[in-house]
Amino acid sequence: MEYVVPLIIVLVIVVVVVVGARLLGRRNQAAQTTEPGIDQAGAPVKAPRGNRQITRETAQEASARLTPETHQRVYALIAQHQVLNAVKEYRKATHMGLGDSAAAVAALAEFPQPTPEPLPEPVLPSNDAPLTVEDIMKAAPPIKAAVPNAYRYRAIVSQGDEVREVASTRLNAEIYAQIRQLALAGNYDGAARLLRDHADIGVAEAQEFVSMIGPED
Incomplete structure (x- = not known):
């Protein structure tokens, strides 16, 4: 029961973010004939607070924070309609706040992103590489100077x-x-x-x- 209330809160945030994004998109389409930054009544339009807009750019940024493995896990949960678990997985992978993680998952669901390419592994020198003179000198034991036979x-x-x-x-x-x-x-x-x-x-x-x-x- 202790997880029910936080899960409900996360679900409400996701729903509000998605609905707000769609309403914002409709308003932007209606205001395309007006000047940027001014609404149809001639009043300046205020920028939305925070960085929780659902756009393709925010989806790309959200995807860039994930590794190929966590990216696949998050999208697997989104495909199974387990939004709350997807938010939890994203938050665990990025250590971001609850609201930011919910907005990131909403952006990933709205604008699907390809799995990021894994980082190339560093190329280590091959064991078959030819040895240099310095390598041989370092590996060879020190040569003791020959001691002449003492006179008997x-x-x-x-x-x-x-x-x-x-x-x-x-x-x-x-x-x-x-x-x-x-x-x-x-x-x-x-x-x-x-x-x-x-x-x-x-x-x-x-x-x-x-x-x-x-x-x-």
């Missing part, structure tokens, strides 16, 4: 037919000279510890290496 110092000792070799980037002639001096002085533990500090070698392997250091090495 080779220390070689021999005892009879046995030969031992230690190679390391942390060794050099000066450090090996210190290792050799410690070994020749009989400090094999200190020589092995210094060798392990500058080469990736185990304890037993380091001790065996320094024990083979002789005066000629």
Whole structure:
């Protein structure tokens, strides 16, 4: 029951607008022989209040506010003589007032308008488009600069037919000279510890290496 009174009001507005438009059209036809803006008695004609005239132009403006989908829904309701629902649909689609929506529906019913063309969809770049050099450079992982091989110092000792070799980037002639001096002085533990500090070698392997250091090495 709460919707009955508003619907009746909308219906009355639509009827009044349609009837008023037809009466206004008849008066305009009768006044075509007179000057614009002056009636047959010579008095100036007042312009109608508001923008609720039922003309082809107002119908075009009312149609332009709709999308193709809402345009079809409004005209479907008009074709089914569901004027109140058509007004509600138009008002929902355009957020206009009740009176303006009723006048717009009346204009659309009086001057039928074609369905507006949908807006063209934006053209997106195709995935098959050829890649540019910049695209390839951006997608490629960064190239690391080649690091030259660091110099590996080779220390070689021999005892009879046995030969031992230690190679390391942390060794050099000066450090090996210190290792050799410690070994020749009989400090094999200190020589092995210094060798392990500058080469990736185990304890037993380091001790065996320094024990083979002789005066000629």
